Amino acid sequence: MLKVLKGLTLGGALLAASALMATTGQAGDSGTVLVTGANRGIGLEFARQYAAKGYKVIATARKPAEATELNALAKVDKDIVVEALDVTDLAAIDALAAKYKGQAIDILINNAGITGSPEKQRFGTIDYASFDDVMNTNVRGPLKITEAFTEHLAMSKQKKVMVVTSSEGSIAGVTSNRQPFYRGSKAAVNMVMKNVSYALKDRGISIALINPGPVDTDMMAAARGRMPLRTTELAVKELSAIMETLTVEKTATFFNFDGAPLPW
Numbered sequence: 001m002l003k004v005l006k007g008l009t010l011g012g013a014l015l016a017a018s019a020l021m022a023t024t025g026q027a028g029d030s031g032t033v034l035v036t037g038a039n040r041g042i043g044l045e046f047a048r049q050y051a052a053k054g055y056k057v058i059a060t061a062r063k064p065a066e067a068t069e070l071n072a073l074a075k076v077d078k079d080i081v082v083e084a085l086d087v088t089d090l091a092a093i094d095a096l097a098a099k100y101k102g103q104a105i106d107i108l109i110n111n112a113g114i115t116g117s118p119e120k121q122r123f124g125t126i127d128y129a130s131f132d133d134v135m136n137t138n139v140r141g142p143l144k145i146t147e148a149f150t151e152h153l154a155m156s157k158q159k160k161v162m163v164v165t166s167s168e169g170s171i172a173g174v175t176s177n178r179q180p181f182y183r184g185s186k187a188a189v190n191m192v193m194k195n196v197s198y199a200l201k202d203r204g205i206s207i208a209l210i211n212p213g214p215v216d217t218d219m220m221a222a223a224r225g226r227m228p229l230r231t232t233e234l235a236v237k238e239l240s241a242i243m244e245t246l247t248v249e250k251t252a253t254f255f256n257f258d259g260a261p262l263p264w
């Protein structure tokens with residue numbers, strides 16, 4: 001840059017500098033992403049990759065004070081803003097939407113999710129409080145967040161919502177009694193968001209329901225060494241690539257991570 005500016009008047013140098021910055025890109029140039037559950041796992045990687053691509057990232061975490069990796073990332077990458085959000089807290093979702101009133105959000109990523117402990121979902125001794133936790137987190141959370149941020153999406157360029165769902169929510173794929181809370185919650189979020197897609201289609205807002213496949217995160221700790229797990233880096237690249245091709249015509253498609261449609 002110094003070479004380019006050498007020999008120019010002050011005004012010329014400023015113009016040249018701003019032209020150069022316009023071609024190299026500014027923080028938030030690509031748009032704004034909001035991601036839930038951004039303190040670890042797939043959500044943390046979404047924050048990292050979208051910020052690296054020039055997006056402003058509103059990275060939410062249930063307990064920001066304990067979000068060590070995310071805070072460290074936000075310290076070096078000023079495109080990342082960390083916000084507190086428990087996706088089961090309806091008032092907190094409204095408060096965050098109000099705080100960002102007037103801010104366009106191009107991509108809303110409903111990532112936060114829980115499986116619920118296997119013991120609590122054993123038929124015969126079901127723990128219904130745990131059932132409510134899983135449903136409130138995995139189904140009510142994405143519904144409420146999408147509702148609260150509709151205006152932010154509508155005023156953006158891209159107008160896209162992602163739900164990180166799961167192939168575990170494919171009713172067609174069920175051949176055993178395993179994780180009924182989790183499976184039920186992912187089938188339910190697919191159904192709820194397919195409905196929501198009809199409320200948002202006319203406003204140009206599209207929704208993708210995406211299965212990231214088996215990914216090496218805390219959620220899959222018990223599967224380590226028992227099945228092949230993919231890195232968060234690869235999974236996030238794949239899911240982001242699907243978002244790039246998402247259009248209103250494709251809204252509410254249940255996608256596998258490779259872009260192929262999954263059976264309901």
Ligand SMILES: NC(=O)c1ccc[n+]([C@@H]2O[C@H](COP(=O)([O-])OP(=O)(O)OC[C@H]3O[C@@H](n4cnc5c(N)ncnc54)[C@H](OP(=O)(O)O)[C@@H]3O)[C@@H](O)[C@H]2O)c1
Pocket residue numbers: 036037038039040041042043061062063085086087088110111112113114137164165166167211212213214215216217218219220
């Ligand atoms: N990993 C896989 O193989 C896989 C496969 C299919 C689908 N998925 C889906 O991918 C998404 C991300 O999962 P992951 O693998 O990254 O899991 P993870 O490592 O266990 O991370 C889950 C994230 O969700 C957050 N979260 C949980 N409850 C929350 C709440 N009430 N409010 C706000 N945040 C909350 C967690 O925050 P805390 O740290 O505060 O708990 C954490 O940031 C989930 O929706 C999951 O169902 C994952």
